[in-house]
Amino acid sequence: xxxxxxPLPPTGAALEAIRKTSVxxxxxxxxxxxxxxxxxxxEVGDQRTGARASLVALTGPSxxxxxxxxxxxxxxxxxxLGAAFSGLDGPDPGEGFDAGPPNAKIxxxxxxxxxWCVDGEDDRAVYAGEALGNWLWVVAWPADAGCVIALGELSxxxxxxxxxDVPFGAFSPRLED
Numbered sequence: 001x002x003x004x005x006x007p008l009p010p011t012g013a014a015l016e017a018i019r020k021t022s023v024x025x026x027x028x029x030x031x032x033x034x035x036x037x038x039x040x041x042x043e044v045g046d047q048r049t050g051a052r053a054s055l056v057a058l059t060g061p062s063x064x065x066x067x068x069x070x071x072x073x074x075x076x077x078x079x080x081l082g083a084a085f086s087g088l089d090g091p092d093p094g095e096g097f098d099a100g101p102p103n104a105k106i107x108x109x110x111x112x113x114x115x116w117c118v119d120g121e122d123d124r125a126v127y128a129g130e131a132l133g134n135w136l137w138v139v140a141w142p143a144d145a146g147c148v149i150a151l152g153e154l155s156x157x158x159x160x161x162x163x164x165d166v167p168f169g170a171f172s173p174r175l176e177d
Contacts, residue, residue, distance in 0.1 A: 036060030037169030082137030
């Protein structure tokens with residue numbers, strides 16, 4: 001089992017570090033939705049194998065009221081980072097999670113990527129799908145913040161391939177779950 005490394009702070013140096021070590025995409029909504037800030041990073045892996053899972057944390061206004069937190073996770077199958085942040089027991093979304101039509105579609109590298117709701121903890125909205133052969137998880141708090149995803153406002157790019165002027169906010173306590 002590969003270790004979840006200590007979370008990285010919301011800084012340009014941390015973004016550069018995860019860009020260099022990750023063997024999976026580092027998905028970043030770009031442009032960021034209005035009022036949203038990047039609030040930290042996470043990864044699973046070690047120095048020998050590189051990051052086999054990457055996590056980008058964001059905070060911004062919810063559609064209902066107050067702030068919302070969002071985690072965007074890319075991981076190889078079987079790693080379990082997305083499932084852990086979703087409150088699931090296994091490493092992946094589970095059998096049949098994608099049996100019906102998708103609940104949302106977001107743009108990944110300019111192409112539509114279907115996402116399905118996954119039954120995670122009640123306090124969060126959890127979506128899972130696949131992009132570039134890796135799991136794509138989007139976890140939002142509070143649960144109604146998931147509407148951001150359902151509205152299809154997110155357009156993801158791989159931060160490993162772009163040098164961006166990213167706006168940062170305060171460190172997300174969600175990364176320590």
